[in-house]
Amino acid sequence: MSAADDDQRSGLEPAANDxxxxxxxxxEAPRLVRFLRRSVRDHDEVxxxxxxxxxxxxxxxxxxxxxxxxxYLRTIARNLLYRRxxxxxxxxxxxxxSVEEAFEIAIDPEQEWVMxxxxxxxxxxxxxxELPSRTREVFRLSRxxxxxxxxxxxxxxxxxxxxxxxxxxxxxxxDHRVNSDE
Numbered sequence: 001m002s003a004a005d006d007d008q009r010s011g012l013e014p015a016a017n018d019x020x021x022x023x024x025x026x027x028e029a030p031r032l033v034r035f036l037r038r039s040v041r042d043h044d045e046v047x048x049x050x051x052x053x054x055x056x057x058x059x060x061x062x063x064x065x066x067x068x069x070x071x072y073l074r075t076i077a078r079n080l081l082y083r084r085x086x087x088x089x090x091x092x093x094x095x096x097x098s099v100e101e102a103f104e105i106a107i108d109p110e111q112e113w114v115m116x117x118x119x120x121x122x123x124x125x126x127x128x129x130e131l132p133s134r135t136r137e138v139f140r141l142s143r144x145x146x147x148x149x150x151x152x153x154x155x156x157x158x159x160x161x162x163x164x165x166x167x168x169x170x171x172x173x174x175d176h177r178v179n180s181d182e
Contacts, residue, residue, distance in 0.1 A: 020069075025054055028073055035074065039081050049084070053077045120178065127177035131170055134158075138166035139174075 029050055036046045053076045057069070066072050128136060134156070141152045142163075149163045158166070 021054070021058060024057075024069055024073070028070055029054075031070075032073060032077055036077060036081065040084075049077065049080055052080055056080075123178045124174065127174050130177070131173060135166045135170045135173075138163055139170040142167055 032050045032053060033046055036049050040046050040049065053073055056076045057073055060076075128139070131139065138152055138156065138158070141147045141155065142149070147155070149160050149167070152158070152163045153160045156163070
């Protein structure tokens, strides 16, 4: 059965389905990029996965037959991430282990995660201590005491715009300092 047969079966001409896919791509591709970027750091791979998601959507069913094509797209993207993680895990699995490697003492994955988390927290605490006192206080009130920007402004005597400035400054600095390779 061809794509034309699918379009005839759905009651729409091929051009209408193409317009719907184009509209869907324009509205949902940026959301999919943000969704995928949480799991995939490689910028090019993220865009490849977005294109593969839309290719799977077009190949699977006429878009007009879907009630919520946005949700269907996210499901396809989640499945692609799952298959990607399985593929990467299988590729990283050693096929052959030499005798020398067999007797090395391995670190448990949990222990490695704890060490990484500890290192991350150390860098975070150091970076937090390096912030100017007002910026650090605004950040602490927002993140630890969970106050709104308005409440922070009232407590510190800043404007809401000033609170936003300090939060932006803190988040940018912490992100740069904690996530940079030392």
